[in-house]
Amino acid sequence: MRRDRLDLMLIAALGALLLLTTAAVADERPPVETTIRRADFQAIWRRGAQKFVSQVLTRPYLRGRRFVGFEILALFPNDKRFRDARIKPGDVVITVNGYRLERPKQFMAAWAALGKATRLDFEILRDGKPQHVLYRIVEK
Template sequence: MKAAIVRRGVISGVACALALSAFGCGGSAPEPSSAVSEPSQAPAPEVPPPKGALWRRDVDQTVDRGLGYFLQRLEVTPSFAPNGSFQGFKILELFDEGFWQGVDLRPGDVVTRVNGQSIEREGQAYEVFQSLKQAPALSVQFLRDGQSRTLDYRIVTPGEAASGAPAPSAPASSAPSSAPAPKAGPAPSGAPQSSNPPKKPAQAKLSFTRKGGPGERSISRAP
């Protein structure tokens, strides 16, 4: 009996993480319980979260609802590798096709980790589930046909989503323009110039004696 309760707690944690993935793809957040009424609180605006994100309020409502609430959304079972080691939880069936529309999950996928943590034991599943209220993101790792895949979602408030939008590009006139480097040109007329003309190569002289008398002949040759 105890083992069955532990298994149910772990599976509930997996179900919750996968159900949150549906919210990031346009699914509906859990409706507030009818037992608790807060007339003074204004209803949250029905604005879809940015692509690849979850609203913080949806995550908080999910955690407040409890682990067992999402067991009705899917059926999973433990999955083991050929060597007998635990792999994760295999999805057997997804209920309510509209709820899962847009989520890249299907029966046969094996969920291995949630937010980087193993979910083999009940304590691990509970810790991951409770940490979602402070977690900046939700990451679900799973295997499909032996290939590893990941679903990643940021968890944001409307204010954070607005501030995270890319800043508008600055107009061209606001950017300081660097002056072009001046081109090299002839020296100004008033600039001093060298008065010494370039020197010509020196001439080499050869001296020899003619037959029958002294003589000298000059021969120019470039050095």
């Protein structure tokens, strides 16, 4: 696989990882909020970005010629835990914990920061409308 394609896949996948898991959205609705156990989150994070990327299908989402984010096409299709996730296929991930995910360096910086994160904060588009999805990482 070409390196640039792999880099693009890594960038796209980060938004999905954070499913189990700070940017403000220009939306007046309150965030969709839930929790994830730290042990569950760490189990995914410790496997690494490449393993994560292999479980997520995305594509770039553009408005005109401008990159907006990555559209989620499928999330861990063989894992029942993701069936009720707050981020769903069709959502467009714009930021994760304030990190834009346009370039490989941005993806890797966001991935590294997640190891000590206390929350996973997504700015997304759902049906073309901005939405904020928040996962608080809890001990139990």
